[in-house]
Amino acid sequence: MAGGTKGRSVKRRCLACGRYRVRGTVIRRVFLCRACEERLLTTGVNDPEYDHFVAGLRKVWPEFR
Ligand SMILES: [Zn+2]
Numbered sequence: 001m002a003g004g005t006k007g008r009s010v011k012r013r014c015l016a017c018g019r020y021r022v023r024g025t026v027i028r029r030v031f032l033c034r035a036c037e038e039r040l041l042t043t044g045v046n047d048p049e050y051d052h053f054v055a056g057l058r059k060v061w062p063e064f065r
Contacts, residue, residue, distance in 0.1 A: 009022045010022065012024065012026075012031040013031065014031055014032055014033035014036055015030050015031060015032060015036075015056050015057060015059075015060065016032055016033070016036035016039075016040070016052070016053050016056050016057070017033065017035070017036050019033065021033035021034070021035075024036075024037060025037050027061070028060075028061055029060070030057065030060050030061055036053070039053070040053050
């Protein structure tokens with residue numbers, strides 16, 4: 001049996017988009033993939049997607065505004 005893929009590429013589920021990604025940031029045990037992190041920072045309050053992000057974040061991060 002060949003061992004194979006024992007890598008460091010542990011995938012975690014992004015809170016915002018729900019996809020499993022390797023790269024991202026963990027904020028208070030909440031994982032945000034790189035794309036969503038940047039998205040969140042660049043998305044304006046007027047953007048409909050912003051609500052989606054915030055709603056997801058608040059589930060685990062009540063203080064997030
Ligand atoms: Zn994401």
